[in-house]
Amino acid sequence: MSHRRYAVVGAGHRSQMYVDAITGPYADRAELVAICEPNPVRAAYYVERTIAAGSPAPAVYGPDDLEAMIRAERVDRVIVCARDDLHATLIVRSLDAGADVVVEKPLTIDAESAAAIEDAIERTGREVVITFNYRYSPRNSALRALLQEGTIGEVTSIDFSWVLDTKHGADYFRRWHREKEHSGGLLVHKASHHFDLVNWWLRSTPSRVFASGGLRFYGADNARSRGLGERPARGTHDGADAFELDLRTDERLAALYLGAEEHDGYLRDRDVFGEGITIEDNLALVVDYASGATLSYSLNAHSPWEGYRVAVNGTLGRAELEVVERGAVLEAEALHPVLDPSAVDAGSSGSLRPEGERLIVQRHWEAAYEVPIESSSDGHGGGDALLLADVFEGPGDDPLARPADWRDGVRSISVGIAGNRSLETGLPVRVAELGIRLLAEPATTSAS
Template sequence: MDMGRKRTRYALVGTGNRGTTMWGRELLDGWSEFVELVGICDLNLMRAERARAMIGSDAPLYDDVDRMLSELRPELVIVCTPDDTHDDIVVRALEAGADVISEKPMATTREKVARIREAEQRTGRRVDVSFNYRFSPTAARIKELIEEGAIGEVTSVDFHWYLDNRHGADYFRRWHAFTRHSGSLFVHKATHHFDLLNWYLDSDPAEVKGFGQLLHYGRNGPFRGERCRTCPHKDACDYYMDLAADPFLDTLYEDPSSVDGYHRDACVFREDIDIPDTMTAAIRYASGVQVSYSLNTYMPIEGHHIAFNGHRGRIEMRQYEKQPWSEPPADEILLVKSFGGGVERIWVPHEPGGHYGGDNRMRDMIFRPGSNDRLRQRAGSRAGAMSVLCGLAALQSSREGDTVRIEPLSPEIVR
């Protein structure tokens, strides 16, 4: 370690899985040359204490953000709390003189997004949004091909995301299952996907027609209970989750639930779940590009399929993250040229770390001096805003039936 280098003093707010791993233990393991964890904040101090031990830190614990900001004056605050609380914490941190990294989505309503954008501009501080999918090696290669004009001008995109019945179900066990907390998966999960589209196409979404229904989880289930641990149907339920079998989750959530009542293994068939599990959207971009999008949450596979159609050809990629068969440790991109131009198969090896190396590349970009952002991967608050606005428009359209134009929602946000 270069002891002469000034490290960024950062505070972590929210000690769930993502905060404890991505922005806690992993960040200190790989980037301690550049960062110093000076404080950890969570409303549940038992969870914060356990997270601190997992991170391997001796940073002081707080259950009050304002007190932590006042006493520690961190240069950077990383926000990993439930989505509907992001705006309040981000604004407080900005006004205290800190830069911010917000987990995605940046916020859950237009008003909350506008509040963050205004505070960032007023304080002169910076907000980064954790869009790590931009940094995956495969996404970077696709972006290069588009910018090189490999298929000419892009005219349409087919984009379909699949969550398997383990990962997908997890959103229905937790606070994400309620629109008031997550904005629905059109916001919480699809913010990644809409941001990828915005970045790939270098354009803003202009109007959205969305459809969304709760067809599998929630009230559609054959039986229900309060949580898996106490459920009388555990032997018959395909979605039974044995929290005790996962030492990490059990330590982080089970005993701490006595403090806040938050159970990590809540029933996926709760009748009050109000978010869709089956979603589609048609999006028209300001550039004229048309997009067909879908998100399904109970598949036997995990991953996504994306294809870009242009005047001179097509770029197609199918990424399997989990599937019941063997796949090579690489992604195959098909570059298919029109007019007899043939097919080029481009193999992109997976890299170590989360999201096939995307997590590490993003942390390098943010924290390692001299990183070259030639593909404009580092995402600020405007990128965070546009992905949320697209998701909110899709949700509104799915509930009201009309096509929703994004521009009237956003003039004070996107300037």
């Protein structure tokens, strides 16, 4: 059994999944030897958490000392959980310093930095793994399996609609994600998950993207047009309303962010109707694929319920996946800290739209039938646990090809990057013209 030495770069909310995995179920094969984080409060939070799990305290370094950290701590693998626009620089530096990389999605946010990662991988020959946990969610795997088996024939088109509710969706407009220069917007930060699913389901690659959308609900201009009046700049105050997040109501958020503000000035709870928001909250795309299929995609970030619907049309029939992750956001519960219902069980909303999932298949000239989905209450329907096993134990022979590398990361962000360019120009954008060598290669019908 191989034993790897890990460093986590970026000690925010998402880092906990990896820290807990290394110090918990994978402690026999992994060791957290360092945390690279500029904010001393957040770094100390995970040092203390590591010690509490019975593991030695990891060393703490700042981002400027990344290479020195990799050398001094003999780091085998760096796990990048930093802000999206910092991913590429951290990946390239880690590779050049002699470490492999595991990175949270998205791989990066623009074509130039994606090309830099591609160059570094070619230069160093090292490995970059991207953690697409949605592939591992049993419902998404079930859809991949039936498409792979040819149950509905050759796929001709997909209609994919994702809605984020006024609890989870609103949260992207409080954080650094609200600034496109830091996140690439929801088309890159959030929808790269969704585009990866489509690439993986189709086993094909995107070729052309046309996008439309805008900021139509959140933001100061929309607030003024609806007469919302003056609002506090942040949500942590007495008497917060349903769109505000009071960090004092959640011990973990208070420790990671409220107690750390004095060191970097970062506010985790900014007003969703404030100034300075540069991302969209309503988006629609048409994406052509090398296989000949067409994707029709939409994303809304202020829905009263959360989930997604996928309809796949094929030459032999149709498959429909419907997922309700939270059936309603009730005003009295709006400040509850469970923000992402796909990652953490938020409980039942008790609404007429019950939480659940259903995969229906109907072939031509036949009655519809339901495909059973073996799920669990763990993160992303049990997908997080399966993903972590592949990351820390190594992927086995997976007939569904769920493990993803940098190539899958590039293909997933290519749709969002092209979509952002289309939003700017009002024109369709060819993926091969983004300036990334991988995407300029001859079209393929196998993305994984």
